[in-house]
Amino acid sequence: MSSEKDGRTSTERREAMAARLQAVMEQDGESIGRITRTANQLSAYAYDQFDATEQLRTEGRTIKEDAIEKLPSLLDQVHEAVESNGGTVHLASSAEDANRIIREIMAGEDAETLVKSKSMTTEELAVNEALETAGYDVFETDLGEFVIQLADEKPSHLIGPAMHKSSDDIAELFNETYGLTGEDALSGNPHELTAFAREKVGERIRQADVGMTGANFVVAETGTLMLVTNEGNARKTAVTPPTHIAVAGIEKLVPSITDLQPFTELIARAGTGQDLTSYISLLTPPVETPIPDFEENTLRPATDREFHLILVDNGRMAMREDEQLRETLYCIRCGACSNSCANFQKMGGHAFGGKTYTGGIGTGWEAGVYGTDSAADMGDLCTGCSRCVPRCPVKIDIPWINTVVRDRLNRGRDPETFDLLVDGLTPDEEPTGLDPQKRLFGNIERLATLGSYAPRLSNAAITSQPGRWVLSKFFGVDPDRTLPTLATESLREWYGARGPQVTDPARDVVLYPDLYTEYFNPARGKAAVAVLEALNCRVYIPPVPESGRAPLSQGMVETATVQAEAVNSALISQLDRGRDVVVIEPSDLAMFRGEYERLLPAASFSRLAENSYEILEFVSALLTEGESIDALAMAGEPSAVGTDRGEESTTIAYHSHCQQRTLGLESPTTDVLTKAGYTVRTSSVECCGMAGSFGYKQEYAGVSQAVGEQLADDLGDGAGELIVASGTSCQEQLGWLYDRKVPHPVEVLAPASTGRM
Amino acid sequence: MTTERVDSFISAVGATATVHTSTVDHFIETVTDVITEPAIGTAIGLDGVSLDNTPVETDLTPATLAEARTGVTPAAYALTEYGSLAIPTDSDGTELVSLYTSRHVAVLPASQIVPDMKAAYERFADSFSMDSAPEQDEIPTTQVFATGPSATADMGTLVQGVHGPDEVQIILVEDR
Incomplete structure (x- = not known):
């Protein structure tokens, strides 16, 4: 069943993927994890400490949008500026074209050796291979790239190419490469390694015929290149050899000098957490620096220096025309999206990467530069947790780019994998070639609805041996994970029988019956009702469909759009009556306030977004408006949680949902819990690793567990504490990790007296 | 106002460099104190400030550059906010001197x-x-x-002094 062109079954493919991810985690994970987590924390601090962060992110975004919009005219302008300064501009349409131009320059200069400073664009073009094949010697001068070149590996991170290597790994590599043994052998001391590499690289720079740099930005008006560096190798590479070639993607163009300011102040804060890098070079070639000839011990005049700017298209103009991928071109390649990504932190770019580009934004670059298939193995590693979004210095919606690429991959999948059983079970708007696993999780609502007619039977099927075999074999559900089981009574069934129990309500509110609360975990919903009623709200729970989050996470954009429209239709009359919509599941609120902007007409989107609230956000607002916290269960008092879950505890370890944090909604929950008398600790990891269906998938269960263990390390053993989480997935993952029920905060606050429900 | 700006600049520089305040009259003394020989320098371009009569060599060649332990150059201007220096590029070779020596002294x-x-x-x-x-x-x-010395984290931890200087000294000429 579902045999792909390579002759493997889908189960074999999933197992192979799981094994590959496991191997990369073991090989690279420790070093990548240590460095990315540190950079991520430093970056969060740097953003927080800097008053202008948000203002400059907005300015930077605007500058990039504007620059890409008028890219054709900027190309003309930079051509004129550089040539009137005395340099030469080449426009390369493809990688082959760029490499041909570079070889011609080498031949024209009678050059033999070229030194390079770090540039992802030249990695994309495979410049080193092209030059080496033509008989030239190429040496990388960035220490990370130098290591990668010696090891003959690919960069594992946009700005830290050798981030996956520990200092011991590097020592071993140097000792082996240079035959250092006994007393000469290097230890893993980073200072010693740096000194050794500096000597080797320094010699290459002094002897090279040509120096090649990238450019972080190119100013169209003046022909100025901006290089953002720490080591100083790019400065040396640009001015020491008699010829300087700069290679840059056309998306690096900005109109004027002052446009560089926001990026200068943001790029290091985002990428490494520094305020600024050591060096911001602003080169307007030809530069006046004389050319040092170390062999002849002479300084040649600067007028002898040749300058070539190679501007590379290689798919970028097509990306510019592509409404969904265009945003990728705003990327300034700081690496912040990788550092803030829980999955990336566990494995790095050798797993979360394509041919060249790594991390969340890498999916957009791979798809744009090499084609959608090149992003096939990486896009699913983005769980849509959205923690990269507030960190991106140009506000790129990176999860959306991953969703779009996933959607395109679904559509491009070989229709021979058409599967009647699955297709018949779950009719949707998606192409017939859609992977059965994606179809299962994308249509979870339909399955839950069908199953809820006979929940005990469905649960028995899910948890039985044969049931699990089917789920694993056909749908790629990891056999070690148990899918959540259906409740015997849905939230709406319970509420229908119970009805509102509030006298003289101060306001009417709608509680959104999200899929998980409705069918799998009504306890959260019952607690929400109890809390809202205690705060004088009359609650309505109308039938409203699943938000579209589930299909969207599988890249099923059409199905998600249909869901969004249905949700909107179901809520319109409620909004017309002036009722606020209260949402328990943060990932659904994130749809209403985020993705719906792309799925619904603008007016519908803003109306729903403006009138929807996360449950604790709403409670916090009610308290501010004068309702009393005393109406809720205070620390140590009986609550809906029940004593078997440790309700006597007055300390809470709280993991806020990833998308909730991106919405800035961690603090209402901690504030309310604090007002209720709890001492609250919060986790600092970005994501629980469960991410909806991600952790259930056979190929990703190992990654998900590893990410979850990171969270458990962070939260501690939880002894004597309540462990509380807001997201269904987080509750599941923490429940699995701690082997106990992990309640939603609203359950902690629900007074037990209003009925153990 | 200027004093305030100077004070904030010095505080922003913090640990990234050492600031020595001086005057035109005391410049020779200050520079002599701050350098380690052999030192190489480029023209400072400030009225009354020169490297003549100091131990700083001004005849730049690749050999003197490679041997020098200290490089003295002008800084065109500085930024209070970040404690950064704007190092100019000129035909004297300021870029080379500020980059190839292990101690950069900026005036x-x-x-x-x-x-x-x-x-x-x-x-x-x-x-x-x-x-x-x-x-x-x-x-x-x-x-x-x-801003500060050259640095890398590529070898497993932050190391200062890679291809560029490992320390930066700033001579602040108060009367210019």
Whole structure:
């Protein structure tokens, strides 16, 4: 069943993927994890400490949008500026074209050796291979790239190419490469390694015929290149050899000098957490620096220096025309999206990467530069947790780019994998070639609805041996994970029988019956009702469909759009009556306030977004408006949680949902819990690793567990504490990790007296 | 106002470099104290400030550059906000001297401190509009904002002193 062109079954493919991810985690994970987590924390601090962060992110975004919009005219302008300064501009349409131009320059200069400073664009073009094949010697001068070149590996991170290597790994590599043994052998001391590499690289720079740099930005008006560096190798590479070639993607163009300011102040804060890098070079070639000839011990005049700017298209103009991928071109390649990504932190770019580009934004670059298939193995590693979004210095919606690429991959999948059983079970708007696993999780609502007619039977099927075999074999559900089981009574069934129990309500509110609360975990919903009623709200729970989050996470954009429209239709009359919509599941609120902007007409989107609230956000607002916290269960008092879950505890370890944090909604929950008398600790990891269906998938269960263990390390053993989480997935993952029920905060606050429900 | 700006600049520089305040009259003394020989330097370009009569060599060749332990150059201006120096590029080889030596000594006139990055870029942008006026030609259209020593984290931990200097000293000339 579902045999792909390579002759493997889908189960074999999933197992192979799981094994590959496991191997990369073991090989690279420790070093990548240590460095990315540190950079991520430093970056969060740097953003927080800097008053202008948000203002400059907005300015930077605007500058990039504007620059890409008028890219054709900027190309003309930079051509004129550089040539009137005395340099030469080449426009390369493809990688082959760029490499041909570079070889011609080498031949024209009678050059033999070229030194390079770090540039992802030249990695994309495979410049080193092209030059080496033509008989030239190429040496990388960035220490990370130098290591990668010696090891003959690919960069594992946009700005830290050798981030996956520990200092011991590097020592071993140097000792082996240079035959250092006994007393000469290097230890893993980073200072010693740096000194050794500096000597080797320094010699290459002094002897090279040509120096090649990238450019972080190119100013169209003046022909100025901006290089953002720490080591100083790019400065040396640009001015020491008699010829300087700069290679840059056309998306690096900005109109004027002052446009560089926001990026200068943001790029290091985002990428490494520094305020600024050591060096911001602003080169307007030809530069006046004389050319040092170390062999002849002479300084040649600067007028002898040749300058070539190679501007590379290689798919970028097509990306510019592509409404969904265009945003990728705003990327300034700081690496912040990788550092803030829980999955990336566990494995790095050798797993979360394509041919060249790594991390969340890498999916957009791979798809744009090499084609959608090149992003096939990486896009699913983005769980849509959205923690990269507030960190991106140009506000790129990176999860959306991953969703779009996933959607395109679904559509491009070989229709021979058409599967009647699955297709018949779950009719949707998606192409017939859609992977059965994606179809299962994308249509979870339909399955839950069908199953809820006979929940005990469905649960028995899910948890039985044969049931699990089917789920694993056909749908790629990891056999070690148990899918959540259906409740015997849905939230709406319970509420229908119970009805509102509030006298003289101060306001009417709608509680959104999200899929998980409705069918799998009504306890959260019952607690929400109890809390809202205690705060004088009359609650309505109308039938409203699943938000579209589930299909969207599988890249099923059409199905998600249909869901969004249905949700909107179901809520319109409620909004017309002036009722606020209260949402328990943060990932659904994130749809209403985020993705719906792309799925619904603008007016519908803003109306729903403006009138929807996360449950604790709403409670916090009610308290501010004068309702009393005393109406809720205070620390140590009986609550809906029940004593078997440790309700006597007055300390809470709280993991806020990833998308909730991106919405800035961690603090209402901690504030309310604090007002209720709890001492609250919060986790600092970005994501629980469960991410909806991600952790259930056979190929990703190992990654998900590893990410979850990171969270458990962070939260501690939880002894004597309540462990509380807001997201269904987080509750599941923490429940699995701690082997106990992990309640939603609203359950902690629900007074037990209003009925153990 | 200038004193305030100087004080904030010194505090922003913090641990990234050492600041030595001096005057035109005391410059020779200060520079002699701050360098380790052999030292190489480029023309400072401030009225009354020169490397003549100091131990700093001014005959730049690749050999003197490679041997030098200290490099003395002008800084065109500085930014209070980040404690950064704008190192100009010139035909004397300021870029090479500030980059190839392990101790970079930058000479900064106290009057040339701008408050923030925005002001710094406006100043840099001005160097282009003045291209048409040859008498203003000394304002270079190539420069480096340098903040502290060169550094890398590629070898497993932060190491200062990679391809560029491992320490930076700033001589702040108060009366220029």
